Amino acid sequence: MGTPLSLPVARVIASGSVLDESGLGAHSTAHMKRRQFIQLTRRQQQVMIMAIHLQAALADFRAEHLSDAQIEELGAILRQGLSDVITMIEDADQLEQLARLENLLEQIPDEWEVPHAA
DSSP states (O other), rough: OOOOOOHHHHHHHHSSSSSOOOOSSSSSSOOHHHHHHHHHHHHHHHHHHHHHHHHHTTHHHHHOOOOHHHHHHHHHHHHHHHHHHHHHHHTTTHHHHHHHHHHHHHHHHHOOOOOOOO
């Protein structure tokens, strides 16, 4: 079985407001089933939540510029990248992960806009 859920995620899953047992929801024809999500590790759960949020944020761009095949490939790349970054952040006390994280921080361009706080 997966690792314990973070408290906010556990509350959402317990409420059934996002995922139902059938995997069907109001906004789409198929969602990940609650029991499938619960089987994921906490890190995997976080990545899946971030990835679906990114996918929604990119919806208009995607519809205008990318094919379904390109979106599928990009989605896999984004999910793995998110997982890698979470690993770097959570394991920053390990020298190798800290070095990777510091390398990424040095690559952030000065001109990037800072995202709005949620």
